[in-house]
Amino acid sequence: MAYYRPPGPPPDPALVRSLTQQQLALRERLRLEPLAQAPRFIGGCDSSFPTPDTILSVFVVLAFPSLELVEKVYSYAPVTMPYVPGYLSFREAGNVVQAFAKLQQHPDVVMVDGHGVAHPRRLGIAAHLGVLLDVPTFGVAKHKLFGTYQEPGPTKGDVTPLTDPKTGELLGEVLRSKDKVQPLFVSAGHRCDQATALRLTLACLRGYKLPEPTRLADHWAEEFKKEVR
């Protein structure tokens, strides 16, 4: 993967301080609890950038547990924030909310591509989005942002804990979603605990590395990109 990343424009310290305070405030509204009931619909969302200054966000809804696609919508807008590790939600969440608003069938829970509480301040984009929408959410990320873990076994279904190196607190789980592929990072979001997040992720695997909600959101993001360009 990316062992080296070219240095980008340095983020403004004052801006980062402001965003940090906003995250701490939003964190107060975070609620970790098991899902009230089995979901009938599960959502997936993903954002892409057709041009450096345009963001395209997609929201898909699948029936659960059949995983049949029920609906797909998108929203695009000008980019307003730079990408800063740990502050991704301020760049993408707003447009994702706009896409969510276009749905006819609202999902009972949303799988977000990115981290939930597996974040320095426990407010990754999945948790942030959940609070904004007050909808159950959890995160499934392709790369680690924060935490320590042991490499899980090579077989599909193998998992290891992702913990805070300082406190030992469980932040999420590292899951081998398919034999011999880089593992996924699953973490709780808003109104969804870790056990539920992992269970739903496993229930959404269909032979691919990515679970269906995010895989289909990724797919449609590419399709919609053509319409917007």
Added chain:
DNA sequence: GCGACAG
């Protein structure tokens, strides 16, 4: 001071 760093 030196790494790490979601999408």
Added chain:
DNA sequence: ATCTTGTCGC
């Protein structure tokens, strides 16, 4: 995330 060709393994 995005830019990009061929290539290795099951």
